[in-house]
Amino acid sequence: APEEYEKKGDLTGASILRHYNEILVSCNALDYHDFINSSITLLTKFPEVYKECQNTWQAIVVDEFQDTSAMQYFLLKLLASHNHITIVGDDDQSIFSFNGADVSGFDSFRRDFPNHKEIRLNKNYRSTRAIVEAATALIHNNTKRCNHKLAETDNPSGSKITVKECHSEDSQCAFVIDKIIETTSSSAEGRDFGKIAVLYRRQITGKAFQVSFRNRKIPFNVHGVAFYRKK
Ligand SMILES: Nc1ncnc2c1ncn2[C@@H]1O[C@H](COP(=O)(O)OP(=O)(O)OP(=O)(O)O)[C@@H](O)[C@H]1O
Numbered sequence: 001a002p003e004e005y006e007k008k009g010d011l012t013g014a015s016i017l018r019h020y021n022e023i024l025v026s027c028n029a030l031d032y033h034d035f036i037n038s039s040i041t042l043l044t045k046f047p048e049v050y051k052e053c054q055n056t057w058q059a060i061v062v063d064e065f066q067d068t069s070a071m072q073y074f075l076l077k078l079l080a081s082h083n084h085i086t087i088v089g090d091d092d093q094s095i096f097s098f099n100g101a102d103v104s105g106f107d108s109f110r111r112d113f114p115n116h117k118e119i120r121l122n123k124n125y126r127s128t129r130a131i132v133e134a135a136t137a138l139i140h141n142n143t144k145r146c147n148h149k150l151a152e153t154d155n156p157s158g159s160k161i162t163v164k165e166c167h168s169e170d171s172q173c174a175f176v177i178d179k180i181i182e183t184t185s186s187s188a189e190g191r192d193f194g195k196i197a198v199l200y201r202r203q204i205t206g207k208a209f210q211v212s213f214r215n216r217k218i219p220f221n222v223h224g225v226a227f228y229r230k231k
Pocket of ligand 1: 056124126
């Protein structure tokens with residue numbers, strides 16, 4: 001709330017938030033946080049609504065629980081008062097801390113649902129041994145972990161991982177495209193670009209790739225938001 005920002009001395013933040021809330025009200029709109037917040041208000045301030053909803057969700061399953069914020073967890077607790085709840089998650093994969101997600105949610109769950117049964121899924125079926133070992137080594141550097149898990153796999157080692165540091169988006173793009181050309185030209189059945197995927201984190205990086213693919217006449221599909229429509 002704007003008042004909380006004011007209390008912290010952040011007058012600019014308070015003013016932006018106040019203005020934003022006014023715009024929402026003028027459009028008669030709710031944002032994602034309001035959905036959760038308003039649901040909590042409805043369920044806590046109106047017992048008849050709570051009573052009606054109580055039997056609507058007889059069992060609840062939450063995936064990616066590590067990305068649950070305190071407010072979402074509060075709502076979850078209200079809805080799961082029947083204790084028919086299963087959560088699935090991995091605290092090493094938390095990516096929503098900017099949105100208030102807090103991995104201590106697992107501890108809260110253990111405390112709030114004391115009759116829970118915990119099942120550890122340590123075996124990785126998805127990745128090669130090289131990837132599982134590299135990821136495990138990297139994750140061991142995390143400082144905010146409660147317990148270090150032992151990930152294992154029966155999968156073969158697979159190819160070695162190459163880490164390439166580039167100094168600009170352009171040189172990164174050029175490196176990846178050279179690699180694609182090199183890999184596909186060594187194939188006996190002709191170029192098969194369909195077996196190659198480029199993953200990127202930011203939309204802007206996708207733009208650079210799409211421009212380069214066009215220039216180098218590499219056919220491509222974009223899954224997610226494309227910067228340019230394919231011709
Ligand atoms: N018991 C199993 N035997 C064989 N393959 C499996 C088994 N369990 C999962 N897999 C395979 O491993 C891959 C990942 O499985 P899944 O998506 O269920 O994992 P996850 O832990 O939910 O992943 P994430 O961490 O992304 O949420 C899938 O390709 C799936 O087919």
